[in-house]
Amino acid sequence: MSGTLVSSEIAEPYAQALMSLAQQNDLADQFGDTFRALESLFAESEEFRDFIANPVIDPEAKKSVLKRVMGDDANSYLVNFMMLLVDKRRIMFLETIGQQYLELLRKLNQVVLAEVTSAKELEDEQKQRIVEKVKGMTDANDVELKTSIDPSLIGGVIIKVGSKVIDASLRGQLRRISVSLKS
Known part of the structure; x- marks a missing residue:
């Protein structure tokens, strides 16, 4: 339980910063769609979740996989955000950040x-x-x-x-x- 609380405290500022960026560029719903797709991927693939959460795996390998998962037509702001998470060793919180972002999006859209x-x-x-x-x-x-x-x-x-x-x-x-x- 405390691990969830800690990850929420770490994830919230990232989710809020991403929401701010998304609103400035009119991308809030597009980012929401991407996070819903990632949420499904996390639910379907324990292997993907473990790969992202594993601190021993080379950051460049994580970046490569994330870029492939996001696809060529992915928004550059969102791709850069995920690369930043890898660089800051916060990518393990991607699922929680996505959940927090979707919660902010729901509040925004009532x-x-x-x-x-x-x-x-x-x-x-x-x-x-x-x-x-x-x-x-x-x-x-x-x-x-x-x-x-x-x-x-x-x-x-x-x-x-x-x-x-x-x-x-x-x-x-x-x-x-x-x-x-x-x-």
Whole structure:
């Protein structure tokens, strides 16, 4: 837990500086798209995450891999930012910096993040109903859904928006019935 706190404290100034640069050059959403893609890459490839976090790997090798991952059409400001992170030995915080940047972008665009856990994959209509429900609860302009699947819920969903948690799962309902029967 304290490691997460330390990485957040290190990542925040970098994310804020990058957001400032992005806003000055009207690139905030473009950088956000890049960080979402990197977030997916970190989630899919433990090997990539370990490579980036490993302090023993040659910085030039990291730069080379990052340039290939970013592609030839990547924004030069963002590529230079990542090269700076490698030079300053802060590249291990790239994932946290990306998360912090996306949080700043959501605040800028008045978008809330709703983490939705369901027993099975949600259909588009169900996702849209959740988005509308969350918009009504939060008065946000838009809602970004982050979905995950947990078959142990049996049915229904758990929606987390900030510190609010709405447990509309069958498992949660059974747990509440069990508690009420015991008392």
